[in-house]
Amino acid sequence: MNIGEKVKELRNKKGLTLKTMSEKTGLSTGFLSQFERGITTIAVEHLSHIADVLNVKINYFFDDEEKELIIRSYDQPFIRQLNKTIYKSLSRYPENKMISPKLVELLPKDDHQYPDVYTHQGEEFIYVLEGILTLIIDENIFKLYPGDSAHYLSTQKHNWDNQTNKVIKFIVVHYPSNIEIDK
Template identity: 30%
Template structure:
């Protein structure tokens, strides 16, 4: 079960995304420098990522998805439920190289509007400050997290929640020596499986 014990071992091999990044970049006619400017990621980092010398974090993949005009699921394996139920004995772990373990709790609804994700956050981990359109909801199931959204800074303990406009700069940090378990629900969906999207 997800709520018991330590982080479950990754059962699937981490996807090699370098070829996908390069292929999509070439299809758009972008240089590494142009992709760096679009995504906010450095040119050396992108060069290493294309050669699979480093694996982007989930946040870096979100930036890449924006720069390459694709869904973030273009880069990683996201198990998709065939119905509306996720069973506790069959967690859908997202295959991504990160110290945080992610489980997708959402179903494969067509054009779904939100993501529900369970996160195992190790001690000392801090998420980069982020901003995006939509709303975020956080609920701490286990442990303690320092959270910020705009001018609000607070400590969230088990049972505490936070709901805010995601356009406000926000981050979460685990400053404790214990793993934290966080339920995240957010709009719009960034994990929905889909083909590369054309610009409007």
């Protein structure tokens, strides 16, 4: 069943006509009809508004298989915030997997002293998306720019830091995934 068919099914269950949906969403009845029949696609913001009108979360409309495999950018599970670091999971069920990919956002901090380095079991992979990440491995300090990556054994003394006044976004993948990291 495609997204439009799911919208139609739910709309009918709730007893709403196309005209009523049109009035509540600001979308034309013709467009809604075409969307429900799979003739046209829809922008995420319009689907989000339809979800609100139908009183469901937007992910209701996506296939169960997709729910198992795909994490949409608007639906990334928040893991935790520690100091000036925000962690979001990039894996739907990381506890069942060998690797643990996360989106990390390092916020600017007040002081620019380097953090303490530490070790743990496994490996770590980093890919910088935005900003300039400071990576400390053993006695070495590296600056990683968007598109740069690093892959190292976590048994080496290491840590990462934001030495800038802008947010840094990067992907970090830990192996094995069951390691609990408190940076």
